[in-house]
Amino acid sequence: MQLTDQSLLKQQCYINGEWKTALSQATITVNNPATGEHIAQVPNMGRIETELAIKGAEKAFKQWKNFSVRDRSKILKNWYQLIIANKEDLGLLLCLEQGKPLPEAIREVVHGASYIEWYAEEAKRISGDILPIPAVDKRAFVTKEPIGVCAAITPWNFPNSMITRKVSPALAAGCSVIVRPASKTPLSALALAELAHRAGLPDGVFNVITGSREIGDTLAESPIVRKFSFTGSTEVGAKLMAQCASTVKKMTLELGGNAPFIIFDDANIEEAVKGVIANKYRNAGQTCVCANRIYVHDKIYDEFIHQLSIAVDTLKVGNGLDEGVNIGPLIDQSAVHKVKEHIQDALEKGATLIRGGKTHSLGGLFFEPTILANVTQSMKVAREETFGPLAPIIRFYTEEEVITYANDTIFGLASYFFSQDLARIFRVSEALEYGMVGANTGTLSNEMAPFGGVKQSGIGREGSKYGVADYLEIKYTLLGGLS
Numbered sequence: 412m413q414l415t416d417q418s419l420l421k422q423q424c425y426i427n428g429e430w431k432t433a434l435s436q437a438t439i440t441v442n443n444p445a446t447g448e449h450i451a452q453v454p455n456m457g458r459i460e461t462e463l464a465i466k467g468a469e470k471a472f473k474q475w476k477n478f479s480v481r482d483r484s485k486i487l488k489n490w491y492q493l494i495i496a497n498k499e500d501l502g503l504l505l506c507l508e509q510g511k512p513l514p515e516a517i518r519e520v521v522h523g524a525s526y527i528e529w530y531a532e533e534a535k536r537i538s539g540d541i542l543p544i545p546a547v548d549k550r551a552f553v554t555k556e557p558i559g560v561c562a563a564i565t566p567w568n569f570p571n572s573m574i575t576r577k578v579s580p581a582l583a584a585g586c587s588v589i590v591r592p593a594s595k596t597p598l599s600a601l602a603l604a605e606l607a608h609r610a611g612l613p614d615g616v617f618n619v620i621t622g623s624r625e626i627g628d629t630l631a632e633s634p635i636v637r638k639f640s641f642t643g644s645t646e647v648g649a650k651l652m653a654q655c656a657s658t659v660k661k662m663t664l665e666l667g668g669n670a671p672f673i674i675f676d677d678a679n680i681e682e683a684v685k686g687v688i689a690n691k692y693r694n695a696g697q698t699c700v701c702a703n704r705i706y707v708h709d710k711i712y713d714e715f716i717h718q719l720s721i722a723v724d725t726l727k728v729g730n731g732l733d734e735g736v737n738i739g740p741l742i743d744q745s746a747v748h749k750v751k752e753h754i755q756d757a758l759e760k761g762a763t764l765i766r767g768g769k770t771h772s773l774g775g776l777f778f779e780p781t782i783l784a785n786v787t788q789s790m791k792v793a794r795e796e797t798f799g800p801l802a803p804i805i806r807f808y809t810e811e812e813v814i815t816y817a818n819d820t821i822f823g824l825a826s827y828f829f830s831q832d833l834a835r836i837f838r839v840s841e842a843l844e845y846g847m848v849g850a851n852t853g854t855l856s857n858e859m860a861p862f863g864g865v866k867q868s869g870i871g872r873e874g875s876k877y878g879v880a881d882y883l884e885i886k887y888t889l890l891g892g893l894s
């Protein structure tokens with residue numbers, strides 16, 4: 412792997428300001444999903460190392476919470492500037508370990524850094540209240556204090572921005588953090604730790620530990636850890652929430668999705684097609700906010716499928732390092748299997764294959780961008796999150812019918828629709844049971860917006876002024892004897 416700054420390829424964990432191997436010397440191999448090649452090894456740590464990290468983070472918290480907000484803000488800004496200055500190397504690490512095309516990987520790095528830039532300033536806006544005087548000899552006020560030692564477990568699909576979206580509000584609030592990145596994609600997190608060290612973050616404030624499930628268990632069960640943030644599947648999120656219950660931790664959970672994407676008969680079809688392409692095939696469909704069900708009104712159904720097919724034909728599948736590639740490999744064979752299973756189930760129940768439908772001729776983990784027509788609500792592809800480059804098209808006839816379809820899921824993360832009727836835009840956005848709604852757009856995420864879901868898509872919000880609240884405790888103080 413040829414980085415401009417080779418020292419950003421870290422193959423040890425960052426704990427209490429030091430780079431460490433596992434006590435057992437055991438390692439986990441990191442492979443490039445595009446080629447299967449071994450690109451790095453990282454420590455396979457467990458309970459003992461995690462407990463050391465927790466102790467170090469507890470000690471560091473006591474120091475970090477007493478930094479002035481200006482000093483915390485300055486260090487975060489240093490970190491942001493170092494990430495931007497090294498975005499090509501960070502993008503290359505991300506492309507090699509996760510597979511997304513290099514330009515898309517670099518965009519993720521810049522997107523991830525935008526959270527650090529945002530929270531570097533948000534640190535200065537954490538203020539409390541002076542309360543009404545309860546009695547003539549008393550004064551009362553509210554302050555907001557950092558919650559303490561935080562833990563985060565992050566997924567493989569956004570190995571850079573899922574780290575910064577959790578760590579930056581925590582650090583801005585004055586907390587210390589221990590991050591356990593996905594085993595498939597640890598290199599981005601470790602490089603971010605190196606740059607945080609260079610930015611002047613004190614030892615123990617930000618820690619990155621790789622290894623077994625024991626890490627999650629130890630973090631979830633520790634009474635010292637006061638906050639747990641997780642991004643990943645609903646199944647694992649619910650399990651971690653149960654594990655954290657015994658020590659009553661604050662939780663932020665960004666979980667699974669099943670996004671509806673509705674195209675009404677009054678929509679601008681060309682714009683809707685662009686929105687679907689930007690949304691559905693980003694990261695090879697491996698995002699929790701990808702359209703999982705595409706509802707198209709009967710009147711424009713055939714025209715929409717015709718135009719979407721033409722657009723899909725322009726997508727290039729390949730190694731993310733190659734020029735012009737839009738869709739990289741899926742992350743592993745189980746991801747390929749899930750896409751195949753959803754296609755097979757739909758075809759058996761009467762769906763029609765319009766484009767793709769099988770592993771790409773490149774083989775391995777590459778999958779053809781796929782369109783299925785005549786899909787119905789009863790098919791697996793409409794009930795379960797596919798997490799792949801599969802666009803299932805479902806026909807509908809009325810607004811009431813499609814709202815019922817769209818809300819018929821245990822998830823509630825992102826939703827989208829295209830319409831040029833203003834009254835309908837307000838009606839539909841208010842009727843959709845989701846944490847986020849995109850009207851006439853297929854992309855939602857930015858650092859100024861509260862990202863998160865309702866129902867079984869999660870708890871809490873990341874990004875925006877709302878994102879820092881989950882890393883703060885409210886303290887009420889009453890001063891007596893002032894007569």
Ligand SMILES: NC(=O)C1=CN([C@@H]2O[C@H](COP(=O)(O)OP(=O)(O)OC[C@H]3O[C@@H](n4cnc5c(N)ncnc54)[C@H](OP(=O)(O)O)[C@@H]3O)[C@@H](O)[C@H]2O)C=CC1
Pocket residue numbers: 564565566567568591592593594595624627628642643644645647648650664665666667668698699796798824868869
């Ligand atoms: N709402 C959101 O923002 C997002 C939601 N997701 C959802 O996550 C799923 C795909 O991501 P994926 O990474 O496979 O999800 P997983 O839930 O399988 O894994 C997410 C992270 O949790 C870890 N993990 C898995 N099981 C446990 C456990 N029992 N205890 C502790 N840690 C555990 C994984 O570690 P390891 O790598 O070692 O397996 C990984 O780091 C999809 O459902 C997707 O929608 C994904 C990204 C964002």
Ligand SMILES: O=C(O)[C@H](O)CS(=O)(=O)O
Pocket residue numbers: 568569572573642697698699700855856862
């Ligand atoms: O994990 C995800 O899917 C991301 O949260 C999607 S986004 O924030 O990059 O849009």
